[in-house]
Amino acid sequence: MPTRRFNMLGLRLSRFAEAGTRSKASALASDLEKTGASIGSVQLFSNIDNLSLDPVDKNTVMHSQLLQSYKWTNKMHELASQAVSILNQNTLKRTQVPRFSSSKKQKVNTLAACTISPALVDQLVAQLDQTYTDLSISIQRPLGNCGVMQIELGRTLRALVVLRGLMIEWVKVKGFDETFKTEDGQIDIWSASRYQVFQKVTDNAEAASLRFFHPLMPQLAIKSFIMWLQAYKNLFSAPCSKCGKYLQNNMPPTWRDYRSLEPIHDVCQM
Known part of the structure; x- marks a missing residue:
């Protein structure tokens, strides 16, 4: 008799547990259905x-x-x-882009720096050659009115500057043992230096020509550029003004500050 009672009690407990589980499962299913209805379908934008x-x-x-x-x-x-919106507000442009209307062609205004006579350019070059004793500056005109200014800085480097009037159009820098002449004796304005250090100086000189450009005072722009270039006379003898080292990545300080003219490595100015 006791065994039978225990069996009946166990059967009742199992049925009660099954009923509770079913009620919980049904409640959970209803909750999931409500949640799914509130979420809706997933929207794909593309x-x-x-x-x-x-x-x-x-x-x-x-x-x-x-x-x-x-x-x-x-x-x-x-x-x-x-x-684009910021650059359109800049009035100091190296090149005047002509703007045409549908009914009338407008006249193009040429920069004052480009209309200076060759005689005035030669006079300025001669004045610069006398002012800077450690520089040898001369000018030739193998390309017509455009002048080609050749600069020698001690026994450090040679520079070639192409001028359109008094506006710098092209800059190349080479070592003192290199030349700007071709095999037939013509001026070579295209070939780069075979030394990496002077290739870097060329890049910096091109940036400096843009930095010192001034459409209203072209003579000041040329003088500022020559003064900046003169700072390379100690290219291989001056340490970096920031790190104090002579070499960084096997390169001397190839940058010169625009204001103080102090030598700085490219990696140190970042």
Whole structure:
């Protein structure tokens, strides 16, 4: 008799547990149905979003990379639009771009620096040659009215500057043991130096020509550029003004500050 009672009690408990489990399961199912109805369907904005649903890990990474590229492209477009609006406000331009209307052609205004006579240019070059004793400056005109100014700085470097009037159009810098002559004796304005250090100085000189450019005072621009170039007389003997070292990455200080003319390594000015 006791065994039978225990069996009946166990049967009742199991039925009660099953009933409780079923009620909990039904309650959970109803909650899930309510939650699913509130969420609704997943909205895909483009076909690229289908990659995020792919269970393959490789495609999932591709989706995030595409989204990052899309954001980067939009950011670049926004920055470019802002740059255009800022540059349009700048009135100091090296080249006057002609603007034409549909009914009448407007006259192009030429920069004053480009209309200076060759005699005045030669006079300024002769004055600079007398002012800077450690520089040897001469000018030739093998290309017509455009002057080619050749500069020798001690036994350090040679520079070639192409002038259109008093506006610097082209700059090349080579070592003292190199030449700007071709095999047939013509002036070579295109070939670069075979030394990496003077290639870097050429890049810095081109940047300096843009930095010192002034459309209203072209003579001051030329004088400032020559003064800046003269600071390279200690190219291989002066340490960097920031790190105090003579070499960084096997290169001397190839940059000269625009204001103080102090030698600085390219990596030190960043």
